[in-house]
Amino acid sequence: MRFGLFGTGPWAHMAHAPALAAHKDVEFVGVWGRNEAKAAELAGEYGAAAYSDVDALIADVDAIAVALPPDVQAPIALSAARAGRHLLLDKPVAFTVAEADAIAAAVAERDLASVVFFTRRFVPQLADFLARAGESGGWVEARVDHVGTIFDPGNPFGASAWRRESGGLWDVGPHAVALVMPLLGPVVEVTAMAGPHDMSHVLLRHQGGGISTLTLSVDVPPAAAREEAVFAGESGVITVPTLPWDPVAALGVALDQLVAAADGGPAPALDVRLGAHITAVLAAAAESIRTGRAVRVSAPGFPLG
Template sequence: MRFGLFGTGPWAHMTHAPALAAHPGVEFVGVWGRNPDKAEALAGEYGVRAYPTVDGLIADVDAIAVALPPDVQAPIALAAARARKHLLLDKPVALTVAEADAIAAAVAEGRLASAVFFTRRFVPQLQEFLEQTRKTGGWVEARVHHVGSIYEEGNPFGASPWRRERGGLWDVGPHALALVLPVLGPVTEVTAMVGPRDMTHLLLRHASEAISTLTLSVDTPPAAARQEAVFAGKAGVVAVPAMRWEPVQAFTRMLDELLAAADGGPQPQLDVRFGAAVTAVLAAAEEAARTGRTVRLTA
């Protein structure tokens, strides 16, 4: 399958480009970026073409991979889906519900394969844990703390303008939701409050009547950093296990799922429909924090 890569930042260099170049089922065709010099440099590393226009790269491939801010990603993804190209997107898929829904609708209309890179969710051990937890059932509560700082020296994502503007809710919130939604089901009500240094607290009611609480930040004091998640219910209190993972391997597994889906296999669980559901919860949380009211969603 011929792939085009959109984006030239750290994530494209660290993950997307090496995974695309190494996969035996992929022909890495070219790169587009907002900075033409950076696009030329990244393309040159892999012996592919740097494209001057979005439409030109879309026209020459069967699928696209995107490593761009969500507000830049969304219109490119929609154009590609309307051109009947398969999609590998980053999270969140968009910053508005309307854009996320439009992408999902275009993918469904074109009967395309799609996947969204919720990183650790493509680690087999985590997939197995969440599936077993879902089957166990009887959960009444989940708690997720995804709290850290991207502004420590050496972090490649600290210079990202969209992360500075949107904070932990939109950056690490998708990862937290990707843990609780498969187990507790769709969200029906959202309450949120924002504290100092972008610390965002979400209280979510799910269609299963379970409640989840998410604590999110990308700008916390280093001593307060933590990543932990637990489910509680009839089976007791079960912690999501810590596990080592490597981004290129996770991206490669996502590629495997997309290629299989494009060949008639099942759609990835983490497709653009799931991505749109995550965007809906994040947008509701933003509204709830701004207005001080509970926002209701249709499950």
């Protein structure tokens, strides 16, 4: 699968470029960035070509990988899908429900393959844990604390303008929602409150009646940082295990699934339809924070993994 990479920032360097270069079924064709020198530098590291024109790179490949802010990713993903290219997107798919739904519709109309990179969900240990927990069933509650800081010295993510504005909800929120969905199902209602800095406290009502509680921030005092997740129900209380942090390996799993789906295999569970539902959940949380009201979300009419 011939791939073009969009983005030249920290995540393109740490995850996307090395994963594309390492995958046996991928030809890493080119890199687009708004800064041509950065695109040339990143492309040069992997023997790929630098592109200064978005459409030219889309035209030269079978699939695109995107490591850009969500509002920059969305229109590029839509153009690529309309041109018949498979999509490896990063989370969140978009900031708006309209954009995320348009991408999902373009993918569905053309029968394209898509994956959204909810990193931990592609870690085999977490996949095994969720599969085992799913067999026992009866889960009615979840609590996810995804709370850290990106503003400590040397942290590459602290320079990102959109994270400074909405990092707690939109940067780590997608991971938290993607984590609770396999055991509790799609979300039908959202209530949220903002705390100090960019803290978001979010309550999700799931289709089966279960409720999850998410605590999300990228700007807490370092001593308050934590990443914990617990499910509770008829089988007791289970804690999500601490997972190895290897984004290149996880992205390799996402690429395996995308290549297989493009070859006629099953659609990945974490595809753009799921990504669009997660955008709807986060947009509902933002609306609830603004209005002080609970916000309904339409549960998608397809199974969610």
